[in-house]
Amino acid sequence: MIVELPDTTTSQVSKTLVKIREEGGVVALGRVLTLVIATSPGSEEEAIEAANDASREHPMRVIVVSSDPDELPDAEARLDAEIRVGGDAGASEVIVLRACGDAALDEESLVMGLLLPDAPVVTWWPGIAPPVPGEAALGRIAHRRITDASTQRDPQGSLHSLASSYTPGDADFAWTRLTLWRAQLAAVLDQPPYEPITGVRVTGAIDSPSTTLLAAWLRLQLDAPTSYVLTPVEQGSHGIHGVRLEREGGTVELVRDVPGIATLRQPGQPVHDVALPRRNLRDCLADELRRLDPDELYGEVITSGLSLLGDAEAEGVHA
Known part of the structure; x- marks a missing residue:
């Protein structure tokens, strides 16, 4: 009615x-x-x-x-x-x-x-x-x-604005959209061999603030040299393209070349297809409403993690 x-x-x-x-x-x-x-x-x-x-x-x-x-x-x-x-x-x-x-x-x-x-x-x-x-x-x-940093006129610049104005209780869908990526990467690193990560490379579209936040989170959690590449939208899909983790025993790659599907490659293991769809507004909103207390991890990533990153690389090659 x-x-x-x-x-x-x-x-x-x-x-x-x-x-x-x-x-x-x-x-x-x-x-x-x-x-x-x-x-x-x-x-x-x-x-x-x-x-x-x-x-x-x-x-x-x-x-x-x-x-x-x-x-x-x-x-x-x-x-x-x-x-x-x-x-x-x-x-x-x-x-x-x-x-x-x-x-x-x-x-x-x-x-x-x-x-x-x-x-x-x-x-x-x-x-x-x-x-x-x-x-x-x-x-x-x-x-x-x-x-939602992705809807701003300058998605990447808005992250730095959010960092400088952050107040406990703030949240952004650019972070919420990382839930599946973070869970998958955490699951990979929770398996042997438990070798330290020596380098991280994240690739995504230039209009994807989630790419930058993912790099900031990995830099903060792994304490390893981290670079991130922002490609023109015309040269690839929107959102995050892939993550590469370097360690002594070989490279772990999680690359999303097909919308909704990512390919996981690990040394000595079969190649796996992993469901990594882009989260819609409903999923992001429902996720954020599950907690009404401040998201302390997001606050740490947006304020401290971003400051640990260098400038993005502007290339047209996917990770």
């Missing part, structure tokens, strides 16, 4: 939510958190779909704040709202707030009256994120703040 509330107020939205629960039996009981999605007009539906899918694992209230920061300052102040419940909202309640003019200047006030009482707040910027998420209006009220 979708209820439209044109030219309204947050107070009226709250009253309508109560009325819907009383008349239709839709309750907020069991909601474990409030997810605030800050997005731009026209980009709401993809984020809402991901949140609806993730809500089946994490029942929550979803508040979507849609505004255009480049809008003319003298535009008419107006708030249009939309409430989605039942089949249109997965296992959540979705409140869409489309603000313009002066109504969009104070995003914090827009959502404060709609937050679930005593429930943690997670703010997610699926598109362009503020320079310092922890100091943004919707970031100040959140226990966790989720950004």
